[in-house]
Amino acid sequence: MTHTQDTYERLREQAVALRRAGLSRRQIRDRLKVSNNDLLNRLVQGEPPPAWTRRPNAKDDLRARARELRRQGWTYDRIELELGVSRSSVSLWVRDLPRPPRRTREEASAIARRGWERTLALREEERLRTKAAATAEIGTLSDRELFLIGVGLYWAEGAKSKPYRRDETVAFVNSDPDMIRLYLAWLDLLGVERTRLRFTVMIHESADVHGAERYWADLVGAGPESFYKTTIKKHNPRTVRKNVGENYRGCLAVRVLQGADLYRRIEGWWYGIVGAVGSAPSPGCPN
DSSP states (O other), X not given: OOHHHHHHHHHHHHHXXXXXXXXOHHHHHHHHTOXXXXXXXXXXXXXXXXGGGSOOOTTHHHHHHHHHHHHTTOOHHHHHHHHTOOHHHHHHHHTTSOOOOOOOHHHHHHHHHHXXXXXXXXXXXXXXHHXXXXXXXXXXXXXXXXXXXXXXXXXXXXXXXXXXXXXXXXXXXXXXXXXXXXXXXXXXXXXXXXXXXXXXXXXXXXXXXXXXXHHHHHHHTOOGGGBOOOEEXXXXXXXXXOSOSTTOOOEEEEEETTOHHHHHHHHHHHHHHHHHTTOOXXXXXXX
16 A cells, blocks of 8 residues: 555545544544545545534425325325425435335225315315405495495396386395395495385295295394295206205395485496496486
8 A cells, every 4th residue: 555545544534533423524624634625525425414514404394204104105196295395306305215005996096085185175274364364454444435335236236227117216136144234234324214124035935935034034133014025936846956955045135115216326326436437327328
């Protein structure tokens, strides 16, 4: 062995010992007085750096979890879905681990079903977060805001007079309890007395008619004298209805007695809103 080789072997032995003792590359360099980085790299080649010198990696926990799941027999697809990482990352982290045994069709279907259920649950959580954030953006309504909302609501859902059928009545029909509450709050804002309101329940014959009548009466806080006779809709056996179940209560029609003047004002308010955005029709134009 030449003198140079002997020197290198001694340095190599010392460098490996220092590395295993937990020293960093810089500490080894300073200790052995080695200024050449190429030589230093060869001296510590094959020796992993001590844990304290490693920079924390945000994916370390994900990598450990991926390896744990792989050992449990999870496929790449399941790990990818569970951890929300790419296929390439999963492959890099677990490729040295043995491949899980091939699953039966039933097992694969069950796994796929659980994965899809988890995906649906995550989507539902996201929907709920979005709705909650949007709800918080509204805050309280001013009287003017409620007034404008009510005008738009009526013009979208309420009865409207036509040139070929002049009928200036104020009537509103909806199946959504919240829409009914909002509409009644708007009428209160306009000063319409509750004694001028008449209600009609409209519901399919196959539903719980009496239950629906009680529900709407409680919602609007009105007695039997304010309700017209319930309108029963005959069921066509060839039609597959989706509005069924215990939450189906039909629709509620709300009519304002002696409402011709109010109807004209609503129509005028609507034209005013349209005019405010730059395309106002004349008050006498067809609807």
